[in-house]
Amino acid sequence: MEPVANLSRKEQVIRSAAQLFREKGYAASSMRDLAQKLGIEAASLYSHIKSKEGILQSLCFDMANEFRKSLEEVEKQKLSASEKLRNGIIGHIQVMAKDLTASAVFMNEHRHLSQPYLRDFLLLRINYINRFKSMIEDGIRMGEFKPTIDKKLAVMTLFSSLNWMPMWYDPEGDVVPTDLGEQLSDMLVNGLKKN
Amino acid sequence: MEPVANLSRKEQVIRSAAQLFREKGYAASSMRDLAQKLGIEAASLYSHIKSKEGILQSLCFDMANEFRKSLEEVEKQKLSASEKLRNGIIGHIQVMAKDLTASAVFMNEHRHLSQPYLRDFLLLRINYINRFKSMIEDGIRMGEFKPTIDKKLAVMTLFSSLNWMPMWYDPEGDVVPTDLGEQLSDMLVNGLKKN
DNA sequence: CCTACCGATCGGTAGG
């Protein structure tokens, strides 16, 4: 009956949960921990959310959606493969930087999703990875990248680097997300490029 | 009283636990799950191990020790910075490939260590990372690597790539660990090197 | 390695 206030409170719950899941992991985070963080009783959480896993679902699928939108923007552009790859990397970093906490949960805790959510999530992820792989393949086909590179290794190295960023990136530091994306892209792409 | 048999059984327990921790995560793995995997009662596990966390401690510190030994071998060698870095990467990959399950646990579950083990573990890790960082700094000083690279970014990208390897590397495939290490090194180092 | 069991804690519901 108070949709705005409820929404806002619900978001507070989800954001607090994200912090908790990031720090302790999903399985080791209890609803009582979460309630305490918010200054309420555990039972009261269920006025705002359906279940513990419901929170994880929101976090994982909202992030997945942001990544998808970012990539679609890049794919529309009329650019060379290496420029698209570069923009894809920058976009990914920017999406993560907007919410490092949710990004860390997305990366480390998605495996605690139950079926069919887990399957859906993994399908989204493999689709996303394959679209980056296509950019690399395009780059090889167009003569921008070395034809000898192992495509699976290249794309997995790329994703490893991207996905670990929430572990060490300091948003208070003087490297802004766009710069980080450019530097990372530079380091990886110039490793792929013919010199 | 039967040290050999006990040791072997203890190792079976630890290896089964590693598989379980890798699949479900440490916190979501119960001692009853583990006992079932071994065909015994949960209470019987405690004849072989001290506690659930004791298993995690063995797994994490044994792996840390393997990594340390591998790096010490490399540091002894009289080679250029880029060759040392290459050998360090190959060594790291080889250590992981010897036990991908323990490697995955080492990487993803160490945060469930309690104090003071967690602190000790993190000190070992930062030390290991800093020694790789020194190789990169040496390479810059000796003119082998671009002076413009961000050292923190470079070393973090390196470790991201290394640490995610257990997530996607297929030991049944036709890429042997040494080759993988060389390819990975090639991809990363050639991205750093002056061309 | 087992039976029997412990106190603590879990996610969640009923009913206000």
Place this chain on the structure above:
DNA sequence: CCTACCGATCGGTAGG
């Protein structure tokens, strides 16, 4: 958002 509570499960111990 609270009180009161539920059945299930947790890591671990006693005693054999």
